[in-house]
Amino acid sequence: MAPHEAVGTASGLPTPEGMQSIVADIGSDQRAFKNVPWGKPMMWIFLVSDTFIFGSFLISYMTVRMSTTVPWPNPSVVFSLEMFGENVPLLLIAIMTFVLISSSGTMALAVNYGYRRDRRTTFWLLIATAALGATFVGMQAFEWTKLIQEGVRPWGNPWGAAQFGSSFFMITGFHGTHVTIGVIFLVIVAVKVWRGDLDKQRPGFLTGRRGNYEIVETMGLYWHFVDLVWVFIFAFFYLW
Amino acid sequence: MSHGDAHHAAHAEAPAAAHESGQQHPLGVYFKIWGLLFVLSIASYLVDYFHVQGMLRWTLILVFMFLKAGLIVAVFMHMMWERLALVYAIVVPPLLLVTLIAIGALEALYTHDTRGVFFGPTQAAPAPVRH
Numbered sequence: 362m363a364p365h366e367a368v369g370t371a372s373g374l375p376t377p378e379g380m381q382s383i384v385a386d387i388g389s390d391q392r393a394f395k396n397v398p399w400g401k402p403m404m405w406i407f408l409v410s411d412t413f414i415f416g417s418f419l420i421s422y423m424t425v426r427m428s429t430t431v432p433w434p435n436p437s438v439v440f441s442l443e444m445f446g447e448n449v450p451l452l453l454i455a456i457m458t459f460v461l462i463s464s465s466g467t468m469a470l471a472v473n474y475g476y477r478r479d480r481r482t483t484f485w486l487l488i489a490t491a492a493l494g495a496t497f498v499g500m501q502a503f504e505w506t507k508l509i510q511e512g513v514r515p516w517g518n519p520w521g522a523a524q525f526g527s528s529f530f531m532i533t534g535f536h537g538t539h540v541t542i543g544v545i546f547l548v549i550v551a552v553k554v555w556r557g558d559l560d561k562q563r564p565g566f567l568t569g570r571r572g573n574y575e576i577v578e579t580m581g582l583y584w585h586f587v588d589l590v591w592v593f594i595f596a597f598f599y600l601w
Numbered sequence: 602m603s604h605g606d607a608h609h610a611a612h613a614e615a616p617a618a619a620h621e622s623g624q625q626h627p628l629g630v631y632f633k634i635w636g637l638l639f640v641l642s643i644a645s646y647l648v649d650y651f652h653v654q655g656m657l658r659w660t661l662i663l664v665f666m667f668l669k670a671g672l673i674v675a676v677f678m679h680m681m682w683e684r685l686a687l688v689y690a691i692v693v694p695p696l697l698l699v700t701l702i703a704i705g706a707l708e709a710l711y712t713h714d715t716r717g718v719f720f721g722p723t724q725a726a727p728a729p730v731r732h
Contacts, residue, residue, distance in 0.1 A: 379685070380685070382684065382685050382686065383686045386684060393686055394684070394686060394690070395684055396684060397683065397684075401687075402690075405690075409691055409695060412698075413695070413698070416695065416698040416701065417701070420698070420701050421705070423702070424706075424709040425709075427709035428710075428716070430713065430717060430720065430721070437649050437652075450649055451646065451649055451650075455642075458642050459639065459642060462638045462639060462642060465638070465673065465677055466631065466632075466635035468677075470628065473625070473626070476625050477625075578624060581677075581678075585674075585677045585678045586678075588673060589670055589673050589674065592669045595666075596645065596663070599649075600645060600662050601659070
């Protein structure tokens with residue numbers, strides 16, 4: 362008699378492809394999101410909730426802009442800067458966009474060098490990202506100061522629809538707060554990388570779990586999201 | 602807690618294996634996307650600089666916006682290399698915002714018309730300008 366023996370049980374069943382893989386992953390025991398560290402889905406779920414926050418802001422902005430009977434101030438003129446005796450439209454906003462995209466690039470490189478365990482390069486790339494982020498916040502502070510001096514308030518402004526001020530301060534304020542928190546978060550991660558906490562798998566201050574370079578990628582997700590939100594703000598608030 | 606420690610100890614023996622699951626891609630991909638994001642940003646800035654107006658302006662803004670957003674999510678946030686279960690769990694729920702956009706737009710048009718009726722000039726009111 363041939364023994365009823367299951368062979369090849371050392372590995373799992375072959376993983377299905379496409380839509381079937383989603384069903385298999387979600388329906389599987391213990392963990393749905395395979396091959397990712399737990400921190401990554403956690404950060405993603407937070408980012409989805411943040412998407413709804415910024416989505417609600419931008420949709421309320423759309424609603425007030427569509428419903429006002431007073432002309433909307435022209436952002437191209439409002440955010441122009443005097444340069445060499447000429448009025449360049451949206452100059453500061455364009456520079457801010459490039460600063461933020463550059464910071465996204467250095468962040469992506471930091472994640473890559475982190476997984477290569479290149480401590481020094483990762484540290485300097487994270488610091489560069491934080492510096493670019495701080496530059497962005499500084500330019501935003503300059504922009505707020507300029508607009509407040511010109512008379513923009515949440516309840517009115519000299520150029521048109523009163524809702525311009527409230528939308529502007531609410532949307533860019535929340536985004537600036539996110540960038541500021543990101544800069545602090547970046548410096549903390551950079552210090553951990555520099556001290557070698559992640560190489561020595563030293564636990565963080567809020568957790569007993571061992572440190573590893575996956576936190577650089579999780580940090581990166583947050584930072585890229587901040588850049589992503591700016592893409593939408595740039596398109597809908599400044600260009601529209 | 603002792604159970605947790607044992608769990609960690611088991612993992613600590615094979616940290617290299619655990620890290621191989623991390624996203625590791627050639628640097629060139631990031632530099633290319635970085636450059637592409639710059640080009641797309643310049644393009645969307647030029648839309649404003651050259652005062653492109655009307656339907657063409659909105660179309661161009663939206664196209665450049667979605668391209669930039671897509672590149673950031675797909676490459677910088679590594680979505681194109683994740684398993685489909687994670688991709689769908691994250692990308693599909695925000696599509697609900699389309700419903701909110703539709704509700705917001707309906708409400709805004711109604712408010713605009715109502716303002717035209719109640720706050721507009723009483724005689725020979727011209728049709729309210731839609732923005």
